[in-house]
Amino acid sequence: MATTFVDRVVLHVAAGSGGHGVASVHREKFKPLGGPDGGNGGKGGSVILVADPQITTLLDYHHSPHRKAPNGKPGAGDEKNGADGEDLILPVPEGTMVKDARGDVLADLVGPGQQYVVAAGGRGGLGNKALASPRRKAPGFALLGEPGDERDVVLELKTLADVALIGFPSAGKSSLVSVLSAAKPKIADYPFTTLVPNLGVVTAGAERFTIADVPGLIPGASQGKGLGLEFLRHVERCSVLVHVIDCATLEPGRDPMSDLDAIEHELSEYVADDTLGGKPLSERTRIVVLNKADVPEALDLAEMVKPDLEARGLEVFIVSAVAHRGLRELTFALARHVREARAELESAVAIAPRIVLRPKAVDDSGFSVRVEKTADGDVFRIVGERPTRWVRQTDFSNDEAVGYLADRLNRLGVEDELFKAGAVPGSTVLIGPEDNSVVFDWEPTLQAGAELLGRRGTDIRLEDTHRPTRAEKREQFHGRKDAQREAREELAAERKAGLWTDRDPVEVDAPQIDGNDGEH
Numbered sequence: 001m002a003t004t005f006v007d008r009v010v011l012h013v014a015a016g017s018g019g020h021g022v023a024s025v026h027r028e029k030f031k032p033l034g035g036p037d038g039g040n041g042g043k044g045g046s047v048i049l050v051a052d053p054q055i056t057t058l059l060d061y062h063h064s065p066h067r068k069a070p071n072g073k074p075g076a077g078d079e080k081n082g083a084d085g086e087d088l089i090l091p092v093p094e095g096t097m098v099k100d101a102r103g104d105v106l107a108d109l110v111g112p113g114q115q116y117v118v119a120a121g122g123r124g125g126l127g128n129k130a131l132a133s134p135r136r137k138a139p140g141f142a143l144l145g146e147p148g149d150e151r152d153v154v155l156e157l158k159t160l161a162d163v164a165l166i167g168f169p170s171a172g173k174s175s176l177v178s179v180l181s182a183a184k185p186k187i188a189d190y191p192f193t194t195l196v197p198n199l200g201v202v203t204a205g206a207e208r209f210t211i212a213d214v215p216g217l218i219p220g221a222s223q224g225k226g227l228g229l230e231f232l233r234h235v236e237r238c239s240v241l242v243h244v245i246d247c248a249t250l251e252p253g254r255d256p257m258s259d260l261d262a263i264e265h266e267l268s269e270y271v272a273d274d275t276l277g278g279k280p281l282s283e284r285t286r287i288v289v290l291n292k293a294d295v296p297e298a299l300d301l302a303e304m305v306k307p308d309l310e311a312r313g314l315e316v317f318i319v320s321a322v323a324h325r326g327l328r329e330l331t332f333a334l335a336r337h338v339r340e341a342r343a344e345l346e347s348a349v350a351i352a353p354r355i356v357l358r359p360k361a362v363d364d365s366g367f368s369v370r371v372e373k374t375a376d377g378d379v380f381r382i383v384g385e386r387p388t389r390w391v392r393q394t395d396f397s398n399d400e401a402v403g404y405l406a407d408r409l410n411r412l413g414v415e416d417e418l419f420k421a422g423a424v425p426g427s428t429v430l431i432g433p434e435d436n437s438v439v440f441d442w443e444p445t446l447q448a449g450a451e452l453l454g455r456r457g458t459d460i461r462l463e464d465t466h467r468p469t470r471a472e473k474r475e476q477f478h479g480r481k482d483a484q485r486e487a488r489e490e491l492a493a494e495r496k497a498g499l500w501t502d503r504d505p506v507e508v509d510a511p512q513i514d515g516n517d518g519e520h
């Protein structure tokens with residue numbers, strides 16, 4: 001069992017890409033040129049982690065750490081939409097924490113069925129049927145499907161138990177689990193018998209709670225001695241910590257008080273991710289169990305130190321795991337502490353939810369223009385979810401598709417903002433994130449832009465002589481109305497085609513646009 005327990009893996013996930021939309025023209029005998037009938041591409045499958053009580057280890061992901069969801073299928077003529085790629089569901093144990101490469105917590109799957117979209121599938125591209133509008137009756141282009149998310153995440157399993165038993169190797173932690181619950185962990189008289197936590201269920205009257213031992217902790221664990229501190233991730237989520245102290249040890253330099261201090265010191269060195277509703281390890285309930293009281297010398301020692309420990313405000317139990325002494329009192333005391341801790345946690349959780357889900361991208365409708373200074377002068381970077389997406393959807397080998405992209409950008413007001421930021425025809429404009437942007441030599445297409453340039457190439461913003469005539473204003477007004485209507489229609493078409501999921505748009509790290517970072 002020990003060798004097949006895996007509690008930390010690096011997982012590489014890739015969602016499916018959306019299928020490309022298709023540009024096709026309806027054909028019938030004697031009616032060679034019908035309307036556009038190209039279907040939409042299907043959505044790419046997402047990769048979704050789901051907490052599943054049937055799963056107890058991350059072993060599967062240790063063996064095959066690369067997981068990919070299928071792509072959406074491309075659309076076809078005759079209004080045929082491509083099939084969606086199926087979501088890839090990856091079951092993980094309850095208590096799995098998902099972190100990014102930097103160690104930031106992305107999600108904490110603590111309850112059965114809780115899920116997290118770790119990589120979102122790409123949207124399918126619209127076909128020319130869906131792109132048709134009164135102004136663009138027969139589009140000779142379609143939109144590309146978007147690439148799916150691709151990322152590396154760290155999965156960490158943190159045992160979910162109410163009570164954690166901590167202490168030196170061979171203190172009797174596993175023995176206690178075996179006598180307090182039905183679990184039958186390995187027990188032996190050599191140190192580090194336990195390599196991974198053993199979980200048991202304890203029944204105290206009508207109450208039930210879970211208890212886990214953890215591998216033995218030794219001084220210097222924080223510097224990597226023994227098994228190190230790594231496994232303390234399994235006590236992070238336990239609300240009651242029990243110090244199991246070996247009163248029968250003959251090792252020189254060991255006694256209950258200094259053992260306790262040594263373990264506390266190691267605990268204090270551990271940096272936990274989970275504060276259990278705002279309660280760090282240092283503030284959690286502690287109980288002391290003085291074990292091996294069946295050995296006469298051990299009992300004497302236990303009775304001697306008990307008052308000192310109690311003077312520190314600790315609740316102390318003298319027990320023998322082997323002789324089953326003192327277990328009943330201990331069980332009921334644990335049940336009481338668990339009850340209190342659960343109540344406390346519940347009210348804490350009511351205030352601050354423990355489940356961290358990745359915050360939704362704040363505003364995916366807007367954009368901003370950033371002026372970046374380079375050796376070759378100013379370049380203008382357009383940052384925003386929608387422009388970035390539109391660029392990904394554009395087939396740059398198709399002039400009409402490029403024109404459509406320009407239209408979309410204008411409607412969003414990109415050209416206006418570029419003018420305001422000081423861009424002039426020929427300026428370098430980048431769209432998308434730093435590591436993967438598309439570069440344009442800017443050719444303004446907007447009427448307003450051309451107007452702003454004025455006659456003889458002077459910028460009328462500096463002169464402010466031209467006041468729009470009534471006719472021009474009307475023209476502009478209708479232009480805007482048209483643009484707004486078209487934007488609405490487009491959105492409706494995308495939604496109707498099912499290209500929008502109700503899942504959060506996940507920020508995309510590196511959109512791939514093959515070979516299109518040229519001068520389009």
Ligand SMILES: Nc1nc2c(ncn2[C@@H]2O[C@H](COP(=O)(O)OP(=O)(O)OP(=O)(O)O)[C@@H](O)[C@H]2O)c(=O)[nH]1
Pocket residue numbers: 167168169170171172173174175176186187188189190191192193194195213214215216217248291292293294295319320321322323
């Ligand atoms: N006499 C006596 N021996 C005990 C008692 N409890 C445990 N032991 C013995 O102590 C040794 C270690 O017990 P374990 O339960 O494996 O100890 P552990 O704390 O889980 O040890 P690690 O997993 O190595 O950290 C075994 O030989 C047990 O039989 C007790 O109450 N009395």
Ligand SMILES: [Mg+2]
Pocket residue numbers: 173174175186187193194213214215
């Ligand atoms: Mg053990």
